[in-house]
Amino acid sequence: MVVMEHKFTPEIVRILEDAFGCCSKAIFQTSELIQYLNIKTKSASRGSKSRASFGNLYAIYVLVEDYLGKSFHKSGEYKEYEGARFTDLLQRMRELPFGGKLQNHALNHRMNKEFEKYFKICEFTPILRDATTNKYWINENLLNIEIIDETFNIANVVIEIIDAYIEIKRQTFESFITTCQEMQKIKSDNPTAIRQFIVSMIQPNADARIFEIASFGILKKYFAGQSIYWGWTLDEISEESLLLYKTGRCNANDGGIDFVMRPLGRFFQVTETTDVKKYFLDIDKVQRYPITFVIKSMDSADVLREKIEQQAKRVFSVEKVVRRYMDCIEEIINIPLLLERFDEIADTGKPGPVIEEILLQSRVEFNYDD
DNA sequence: TACCCCACAAGAGAGCATTC
DNA sequence: GAATGCTCTCTTGTGGGGTA
Numbered sequence: 001m002v003v004m005e006h007k008f009t010p011e012i013v014r015i016l017e018d019a020f021g022c023c024s025k026a027i028f029q030t031s032e033l034i035q036y037l038n039i040k041t042k043s044a045s046r047g048s049k050s051r052a053s054f055g056n057l058y059a060i061y062v063l064v065e066d067y068l069g070k071s072f073h074k075s076g077e078y079k080e081y082e083g084a085r086f087t088d089l090l091q092r093m094r095e096l097p098f099g100g101k102l103q104n105h106a107l108n109h110r111m112n113k114e115f116e117k118y119f120k121i122c123e124f125t126p127i128l129r130d131a132t133t134n135k136y137w138i139n140e141n142l143l144n145i146e147i148i149d150e151t152f153n154i155a156n157v158v159i160e161i162i163d164a165y166i167e168i169k170r171q172t173f174e175s176f177i178t179t180c181q182e183m184q185k186i187k188s189d190n191p192t193a194i195r196q197f198i199v200s201m202i203q204p205n206a207d208a209r210i211f212e213i214a215s216f217g218i219l220k221k222y223f224a225g226q227s228i229y230w231g232w233t234l235d236e237i238s239e240e241s242l243l244l245y246k247t248g249r250c251n252a253n254d255g256g257i258d259f260v261m262r263p264l265g266r267f268f269q270v271t272e273t274t275d276v277k278k279y280f281l282d283i284d285k286v287q288r289y290p291i292t293f294v295i296k297s298m299d300s301a302d303v304l305r306e307k308i309e310q311q312a313k314r315v316f317s318v319e320k321v322v323r324r325y326m327d328c329i330e331e332i333i334n335i336p337l338l339l340e341r342f343d344e345i346a347d348t349g350k351p352g353p354v355i356e357e358i359l360l361q362s363r364v365e366f367n368y369d370d
Numbered sequence: 371t372a373c374c375c376c377a378c379a380a381g382a383g384a385g386c387a388t389t390c
Numbered sequence: 391g392a393a394t395g396c397t398c399t400c401t402t403g404t405g406g407g408g409t410a
Contacts, residue, residue, distance in 0.1 A: 382401075
């Protein structure tokens with residue numbers, strides 16, 4: 001089998017070399033289990049959007065851990081082992097980082113099924129179970145790798161590889177988690193600290209998701225302080241506050257509009273660049289709904305508008321189409337304007353709710369709980 | 371002509387909820 | 391405890407259009 005290579009593969013190779021020296025390459029080529037781990041760890045370098053596959057990896061992990069914990073790699077008596085209890089295995093899976101919400105699927109069916117998909121001609125099923133006693137085993141045939149006349153047990157290496165993978169995934173999340181914790185600490189009554197924190201969240205180099213969440217927190221509270229008067233007839237006019245809604249998680253909002261305002265029906269799109277043409281596709285064919293762009297930039301709104309216009313002229317060339325394109329931009333909100341609006345909120349003595357909103361949205365965005 | 375980029379669609383993995 | 395259906399969303403494949 002041709003081994004797929006990705007950014008975590010060298011780490012797997014390194015762990016194998018440390019454990020088995022010159023035989024490591026042959027073990028990688030021979031062991032379906034190692035190759036499976038290699039496939040399932042490809043998200044290591046792919047950021048938070050990528051699925052981590054912890055379910056199937058942890059099913060292997062807890063069974064191998066159980067195997068090592070009882071020293072079967074030394075005693076060779078695994079064949080006589082009564083098996084591990086489902087409840088213990090699942091509990092252990094949930095104790096592992098990011099495993100809190102894992103369910104039974106991987107242990108019961110999914111891991112085996114997926115393994116079979118990748119290794120059609122492999123005669124061994126990784127997870128063995130006795131449905132009558134609810135006991136589980138890792139298939140030892142996949143742990144003992146024969147190279148020429150020697151047998152190598154890869155149990156320790158399996159654990160080490162998954163541990164290394166967990167560590168990388170943990171680091172990816174850690175920066176954001178730290179941010180959340182800092183927010184919680186300064187939530188109390190320190191306006192200067194809160195402002196500094198807000199500034200750090202809306203800097204040009206801030207994480208895109210954090211920028212979006214912070215923008216939402218600021219704008220929601222800013223608009224909540226404003227109201228309009230409207231109604232079907234002159235006699236029925238009533239006052240209503242402007243309410244900003246987030247339409248979904250940042251990552252779940254592929255191509256969608258980020259915020260919507262009631263009752264005015266304004267659309268808000270958060271973006272990192274002035275390359276906004278994707279929001280106005282087919283602008284020459286149809287009239288488009290106006291959008292307010294929240295742009296992660298220190299440039300003035302005029303400069304940003306100018307940049308967008310230059311781009312539109314380059315792309316559309318026809319002045320009439322360029323005008324229609326530009327007319328679709330209802331407002332441009334840059335970093336200084338966001339900060340200005342936050343200061344207005346702070347002047348009323350209520351910066352706290354902004355932080356609370358940011359915290360709430362952060363928890364939703366990252367499934368992060370206290 | 372080959373290559374690249376982009377948008378869209380389909381496939382697939384993972385988690386939630388429900389049921390037995 | 392285990393199986394299953396559903397939903398969400400990330401990945402991959404595909405085709406059209408633009409460009410060198």
